[in-house]
Amino acid sequence: MSEQLQFLKMNGLGNEFIVIDARKTMPQLGPDAVRALSDHASGPGCDQFITLEVPQSGGDVFMRIHNADGGEVEACGNATRCVGRLIMTELGADKAVIETVVGKLISYRGDALEMVTVDMGVPKFGWQDIPLAEEFDDTRAIELQIGPIDDPILHTPSVVNIGNPHAIFWVQNDVESYGLEVNGPMLENHMIFPERANISLAQVHNDGELTLKVWERGVGLTQACGTAACAAAVAAHRNRLTERKVLVHLPGGDIVIEWREADDHILMSGGTELEYAGEIDLSDLSWQKMSLIQQKSDQGTEQSSL
Numbered sequence: 001m002s003e004q005l006q007f008l009k010m011n012g013l014g015n016e017f018i019v020i021d022a023r024k025t026m027p028q029l030g031p032d033a034v035r036a037l038s039d040h041a042s043g044p045g046c047d048q049f050i051t052l053e054v055p056q057s058g059g060d061v062f063m064r065i066h067n068a069d070g071g072e073v074e075a076c077g078n079a080t081r082c083v084g085r086l087i088m089t090e091l092g093a094d095k096a097v098i099e100t101v102v103g104k105l106i107s108y109r110g111d112a113l114e115m116v117t118v119d120m121g122v123p124k125f126g127w128q129d130i131p132l133a134e135e136f137d138d139t140r141a142i143e144l145q146i147g148p149i150d151d152p153i154l155h156t157p158s159v160v161n162i163g164n165p166h167a168i169f170w171v172q173n174d175v176e177s178y179g180l181e182v183n184g185p186m187l188e189n190h191m192i193f194p195e196r197a198n199i200s201l202a203q204v205h206n207d208g209e210l211t212l213k214v215w216e217r218g219v220g221l222t223q224a225c226g227t228a229a230c231a232a233a234v235a236a237h238r239n240r241l242t243e244r245k246v247l248v249h250l251p252g253g254d255i256v257i258e259w260r261e262a263d264d265h266i267l268m269s270g271g272t273e274l275e276y277a278g279e280i281d282l283s284d285l286s287w288q289k290m291s292l293i294q295q296k297s298d299q300g301t302e303q304s305s306l
């Protein structure tokens with residue numbers, strides 16, 4: 001007999017997610033299944049596979065995150081906004097507490113239904129926290145470069161942990177002109193990053209604006225990465241390149257990051273999209289689109305229809 005698993009397809013600025021609700025029944029999906037469903041050739045396709053589970057410490061939901069390569073990871077900024085939207089709609093509330101393996105994150109409703117702000121907590125800068133394989137006193141710029149020794153293509157990145165590890169290379173020219181699709185895999189797996197890392201190129205335009213291109217650990221190039229935007233914003237401020245509030249341009253759209261002075265928390269604000277509801281047949285992992293989601297942002301509600 002076939003067993004059906006319902007899912008929602010969502011995205012945050014084009015960063016794609018499959019979201020399943022496992023609060024009543026936990027489906028048995030191993031890394032192979034996650035990889036197959038995340039692949040656009042065999043499944044609905046996504047960058048992260050998100051599982052909603054029963055909260056364990058007083059939050060509204062527990063969010064588990066798997067990258068498209070099947071590996072479980074600690075944080076995903078864009079998915080946190082998407083899940084925040086779902087849970088706030090479910091509760092009819094303006095705020096939701098989302099538990100993750102690295103702690104609780106609070107989401108807040110924005111001016112429109114699709115706009116969500118998440119408090120991503122406090123960034124970490126210690127070399128053991130990133131983590132790095134060797135000691136560095138100052139993580140605003142670590143010794144790491146690729147290309148010719150006297151004329152490197154990319155060098156001295158800033159490193160930050162936003163629940164997950166990030167390295168940001170500062171570039172002068174268009175972020176498209178540094179071959180991140182070629183250099184990304186090598187940098188992600190560089191021996192200096194024992195848990196691998198998300199790799200970003202950042203071009204700072206002025207003290208309130210930068211453009212970012214991201215090679216995500218366990219995925220590849222993505223349209224947007226929320227934690228990378230947080231990492232780049234705080235690293236830019238630490239390096240005196242920007243103020244505490246920055247507009248970050250990503251291939252999939254813009255996001256606003258504010259590193260709040262009062263408590264060092266990072267606030268990330270941006271859009272979310274609820275694309276469609278679908279169903280996966282767990283016996284052979286085939287899937288179908290069931291309905292499109294109709295958004296009624298004026299009433300603060302949303303409904304799905306066939």
Ligand SMILES: N[C@@H](CCC[C@H](N)C(=O)O)C(=O)O
Pocket residue numbers: 015047048067073074075076077078079164165198216217218219224225226227228
């Ligand atoms: N897309 C995410 C980041 C997802 C996890 C990342 N690939 C990792 O391995 O740490 C975001 O929006 O933050």
